[in-house]
Amino acid sequence: MSDLLNGEPPSGYQELLGYRLSRWEEGAAELTMPVDARHLNRAGVVHGGVLTSLLDTVSGFSVTFCPHEGRVRRVVTLSLSTSFLGQARDGTLIAIGRFRGGGRKIVGVAAEVRHAETGALLATSEGMFKYRPGSENREGTER
Numbered sequence: 001m002s003d004l005l006n007g008e009p010p011s012g013y014q015e016l017l018g019y020r021l022s023r024w025e026e027g028a029a030e031l032t033m034p035v036d037a038r039h040l041n042r043a044g045v046v047h048g049g050v051l052t053s054l055l056d057t058v059s060g061f062s063v064t065f066c067p068h069e070g071r072v073r074r075v076v077t078l079s080l081s082t083s084f085l086g087q088a089r090d091g092t093l094i095a096i097g098r099f100r101g102g103g104r105k106i107v108g109v110a111a112e113v114r115h116a117e118t119g120a121l122l123a124t125s126e127g128m129f130k131y132r133p134g135s136e137n138r139e140g141t142e143r
Helices: 012-018 048-062
Strands: 022-024 028-034 075-086 092-100 106-115 122-131
Touching: 012 048, 012 092, 028 048, 028 122, 048 092, 048 106, 092 122
Parallel strands: none
Antiparallel strands: 022 028, 028 092, 075 122, 092 106, 106 122
């Protein structure tokens, strides 16, 4: 699969969690992450903070696609409401974020995390995100 970030190095947080951007297009994004021991809490299931991180991250990606080479779009999270619905101990997680609507500077996103092998819904979120200066436009800003 080609590098969807077009040469942008992975963030430290991406390296820490081990997720990968597997789909990125206007208004939608998908992350995948294989579960390993670093993601588990004391009960042996994926920690809620890991699920929330995936929801927040995929939400941001879903509203920052930039089709212009060498340019980027960025957002900051204003709010993120999360619901936990299931648990996972292993396998691969898939997080999907979708643009819901909004204005020029503030937008809403819905996201979910599922267990790839079983399809079980593990967590959902609704969030509000604000574009950083220059990112309101599809053209984005220079890196």
